[in-house]
Amino acid sequence: xxxxxxxxxxxxxxxxxxxxxxxxxxxxxxxxxxxxxxxxxxxxxxxxxxxxxxxxxxxxxxxxxxxxxxxxxxxxxxxxxxxxxxxxxxxxxxxxxxxxxxxxxxxxxxxxxxxxxxxxxxxxxxxxxxxxxxxxxxxxxxxxxxxxxxxxxxxxxxxxxxxxxxxxxxxxxxxxxxxxxxxxxxxxxxxxxxxxxxxxxxxxxxxxxxxxxxxxxxxxxxxxxxxxxxxxxxxxxxxxxxxxxxxxxxxxxx
Numbered sequence: 001x002x003x004x005x006x007x008x009x010x011x012x013x014x015x016x017x018x019x020x021x022x023x024x025x026x027x028x029x030x031x032x033x034x035x036x037x038x039x040x041x042x043x044x045x046x047x048x049x050x051x052x053x054x055x056x057x058x059x060x061x062x063x064x065x066x067x068x069x070x071x072x073x074x075x076x077x078x079x080x081x082x083x084x085x086x087x088x089x090x091x092x093x094x095x096x097x098x099x100x101x102x103x104x105x106x107x108x109x110x111x112x113x114x115x116x117x118x119x120x121x122x123x124x125x126x127x128x129x130x131x132x133x134x135x136x137x138x139x140x141x142x143x144x145x146x147x148x149x150x151x152x153x154x155x156x157x158x159x160x161x162x163x164x165x166x167x168x169x170x171x172x173x174x175x176x177x178x179x180x181x182x183x184x185x186x187x188x189x190x191x192x193x194x195x196x197x198x199x200x201x202x203x204x205x206x207x208x209x210x211x212x213x214x215x216x217x218x219x220x221x222x223x224x225x226x227x228x229x230x231x232x233x234x235x236x237x238x239x240x241x242x243x244x245x246x247x248x249x250x251x252x253x254x
Contacts, residue, residue: 051214054187055224057200062231067204071104074186076176079195083174095123100167109152109173116144124160126241163246205230
């Protein structure tokens, strides 16, 4: 087509409709890109203010006491606001050698625990703990039975056949919890700014707590060294699922 063609002159696009081979600074960008940038900025701001709260749990004991340090659970409870919800999951507490393993289990509220029986004998796991009471009945070796735990709190688990079997399940309504290690050290990561109750629990001694704060800058203020006094701990014999003392076991139970 010739350069002076009249059709081209009539139908040529005006300059502002022409497609340029390069982007114009400040030009309109797709909304999706704008939203992605905003989300990244928000995530970056949250990560900058989040903190790791790390410390150590120690015990005051008397002669003969040996608390198991790595069975200590440390948690954070937000003050004045609700804790973020944690998706429930599935866990296992195995019966093996007339023991429950693990002895201490921490789970989010709403989770389900499977209780497989790896022993050649029958067991009857139960709990009389308020709001989380259950009775699995007598069952033999195999996949066992399951129980859902909806209410936050401490659940003492026993066997109605073998009085020396016991375990503890801690049902959590906070995402900020962890076990300490064998030296009593712990770390809770990705904790956002706010005020919290820092609580350590151990079967021998109960709870100890301290107020802590994560500042908007991500620093931690407060005492993160917790001390549990276990001197008043007494190991006592629990009752059976009917609330009565255990009867002498028969040979078929062992």
